[in-house]
Amino acid sequence: MSTMNAVVLDEWGGALAVETVERPDPGPGDLRVDVRACGVTRTVENAVQGGLSADPDLTPRVPGHEFAGVVDAVGADVDGFAVGDRVVAYFYLTCGRCDACRRGDTNQCTDFGGWYGVDRDGAYAESAVLPAANALPLPDAASFAEGAVAADGVATPVHVCERADVRDDDTVLVLGGAGRIGYHLVQVAGLRGAHVVAADVVDDRLAHAETAGDHVTAVDASRDDFAAAIRDATPYGDGPSVVVDTVGDLDTLREAWTALEMGGRFVSLTTHHDRTFDPPMKEYVVKEASFVGSRYATKDEVVRAARLVADGRVEADVGDRLALADVPDYHRRLRAGRTAGMGVLEP
Ligand SMILES: [Zn+2]
Incomplete structure (x- = not known):
């Protein structure tokens, strides 16, 4: 059995701690991603406090959803991905079949499966298992930290500009x-x-x-x-x-x-x-x-956001770069409003 280090939340509103856990294997339809950069943000802090789901059956949990990395294992029944692909993650666990998903409004999915990093383990870890449907291409010209910023921090503004x-x-x-x-x-x-x-x-x-x-x-x-x-x-x-x-x-x-x-x-x-x-x-x-x-962004808008940072049209506002051990204290700083730029975990 292979192990890895991860930041684990014991219960919603509870404590974050670095632990050694089993390295997850990708199930059918999943990829395992070597996490290179993951945003440590107020959105995650809200999730940690139970602001998205407070279901006690979902903890203990590895949080973290705004991330980029490299595919290092491909599960069964996955087409179109290979080990070594650079990917950026989509936050919402969507059904892919409802009217909203079919027309591309994936942020409006009516058979919503919840949030990556809330309803299943996320990316405050060395490795993360991600549904292949949530893996989007990260251009070579974008750094992993830029990809992590694009995943939500740039994609959400792209969606706002479409809405307005x-x-x-x-x-x-x-x-x-x-x-x-x-x-x-x-x-x-x-x-x-x-x-x-x-x-x-x-x-x-x-x-x-x-x-x-x-x-x-x-x-x-x-x-x-x-x-x-x-x-x-x-x-x-x-x-x-x-x-x-x-x-x-x-x-x-x-x-x-x-x-x-x-x-x-x-x-x-x-x-x-x-x-x-x-x-x-x-x-x-x-x-x-x-x-x-305005609610998050569509998958297409996350791809567009990754391309905006890749070709330099948007400058990603990267703040502190963090190790896994820094994450619990950084969440205390987020609660106190004492951060600048987006904190990026590089596990
Ligand atoms: Zn749907």
Whole structure:
């Protein structure tokens, strides 16, 4: 029996610890991937806290889903993959047969099997077993760390820009513009020709947001006159035509809603269970405003994201590089909000 090191969660909301476990063998339809880079992110922290599933039958569990690596074993009944293939992982365990899957909207699967790293073991490990249906091609020109960022951190912004149909005549306000999703969204919106206003708090985060490109203006979201400051930062003073919320702070949302241009689109990415944002219905009509939800990304958008980082059109915001032993403490830093860039585990 072969063994490996992995970070194991004992129960939802419990402790993460490095353990020596059995190296998994790929079952039918699965690949085993030598994990080269895995994001250690707030999305995983939310899963660790039981925010996606709190089913006690699913623990102990190896978390981690935003990863890239090299196929090192191929299970039975798998076509189209070989040992040595570079792959990036898709987060959702989808059925492949429902109407949504058939039309390519894999993030809307109606026979949803849950999340990789939640409903089955993930990639905080030296080796990970991944359904072949969740393995997507990683171009040679992308590093594994860039692939790990692309898996969710760039793919989610690509999906947001599709949902909001971002174009060259838009000004996109990104709430949380220095964050993992925000920083890459600022870049992807810029590729479509849009102006971007990046809102965040604290000087070093605002300065970081502005490094994403010449099309970006940073605005401090903690200002008392935030709505007016947003309007002033848009090129013609009309306010943003698209607002994307990656934070879920209700005071900030109200200010952004006030600043939204006529005909604007408001996109929500946050999944707080206990917060409600409910402007008066009249305001939707008067502004012809749209409120749009955006959920992760399709498989096609993950492939596109990997190509954007591979050819340098999007710069992956890689922060700390971590060993398995660093992961439990890094989750404590995520909880405290004391990280910059995306932490990348290189097991
Ligand atoms: Zn489906």
